[in-house]
Amino acid sequence: MIAVDRGRYTCMVDDEPLTAMRARELGRKSVVVGDRVGLVGDVSGSTGSLARIVRIEERSSVLRRTADDDDTTAEGRLERVVVANADQLVIVSALADPPPRTGFIDRCLVAAYDAGIVPLLCLTKADLAGPAEVLGYYAELDLPHVLTEPDGDLSALREVLAGRVSVMVGHSGVGKSTLVNRLVPDADRAVGVVSAVGKGRHTSTSAVALRLPSKEASWIIDTPGVRSFGLALVSAESLLHGFPDLVEGTVDCPPNCEHTETDPECALPAWVTAGHADVRRLESYRRLLASRSGGDGLEGPDRG
Template sequence: MEGFVIAVDRGRYTCVLPGAGPDAPTVTAMRARELGRKSVVVGDRVGLVGDTSGAPGALARIVRIAERSSVLRRTAEDDATTAEGRLERVVVANADQLVIVSALADPPPRTGFIDRCLVAAYDADIEPLLCLTKADLAGPEAVLDYYAELELPYVLIRPESELDALRSLLAGRVSVLVGHSGVGKSTLVNRLVPQADRAVGTVSAIGRGRHTSTSAVALRLPPAAGRDGDPGWIIDTPGVRSFGLAHVSADSLLHGFPDLVEGTLDCPANCPHTPDEPACGLDAWVAAGKADPRRLASYRRLLASRAGESDPRGEPEPGGERPGHG
């Protein structure tokens, strides 16, 4: 039987079967020994044998992992390495869309984190979507101006607003939600899937959130009233403080900044694109008004962070302020 992994917990994998309705029992499975060291993650499509009835106490075995259409990865820190290589982990498999959830206030938006998520999305060949929450507390102009050259799709979320626009962008897709703790991601998940019963945290007076989700989980979106077709899946992930990019090559890192790519055409061969490289074409590109200087600064911070030269969580935000971590 084919299965779709929706949760992972201490060596047990919760799967749903194709065509099963929202009320159908889930199947609990374990990895077969013949898979060796191959990891199974949320979003994987797997082959199941054994007891797939979903009855209490039943246990199936995962004997095959289907080829993944996409793999979203991250490392804890940009320069995290061991003797065996980089400390990277697969966040989810087979996602179509990365929904980057950012609050417009309390806590303030951190474009450095958003830039990292965009790099990871482009590297994984996943389409990004910017979801700006708490739009009742602040306007989106500063953030949207920063990404003006990218034509980045976005949606604004207010506490009492309908979610029809967001549901339309999620329909028929597997979308993974990422964001700092405190940005309202769990609240958004509970609104999209009322039966999800995800914990909703509170944000302290200094704008630092508590981690409210401890593991990734895939949730089937309920059918929208008056709409046919697959409503889609969302994969909720734990709140993260950093999105390390040690697994992303320098070339792929640049392609996470598509507004800067053309500016490198005049660079010398093997240009490192660092501030101390006098022949780098990016400085002239920005000076000519063809890209936002803050974008170039963010790109160079990521380059330095990958080399272990800076704190990967310390990027200044629009307006020059450096909000607290979290």
């Protein structure tokens, strides 16, 4: 399933888009972009009656989020599946205009590790600023990255997208649409698929999958409605997976240590002070932890 709009689901059947609706049998199960589904009814699209989605295949990965951390309503605490079956999270960040926010990138990394999909850092606007500072911050991580600029070569990016289902996230203005339009020259046609069932892509807030013109089946999923990843339901332990460079420093922590400022026996501060990791990484971890539990970690320039 590649797009959903007002109860109409666009599914690819034999490389052709087909509009379908959900069948009652699905109950309350939500069908999300990336789902592989079973269809019944008119799957040729010739009779004018819509095919129905009767089954959702088991998902190989689930990218989820809660609403933003400061949304403490019951609705805001609800977990949503953003995309199913993706295998790569492309975190798009501009090197300038707007400046990179490592807090946001860290938040995305946690979401990627939590979903079990690999992260890729895509640094745009390399014509405006260099990547040294951002890459320095992530020096201890095996974090693959690509740089892009307006008329530059996109082959490095194309290469890491090849054969994969990649989800793209990033703040407004970092250059996601620019990249998609360059990667998928006939994006308009693909957008047309969505428009045909309702509103156009630019007003849509749900994810849309676009097929890249390449030999292998490669998809890029744009998530215009996802500005960030609320992590309310991610445990402290899982949160730490987004900070693999800090894990070694926790071996001497007491059991159940969440590594907050108020954990007196936490071994991390001393380990970081000894030079084993960048102190900003510990600060970022603690900020995410605090934001997650509704604390005051939301302020500051690095708020995700």
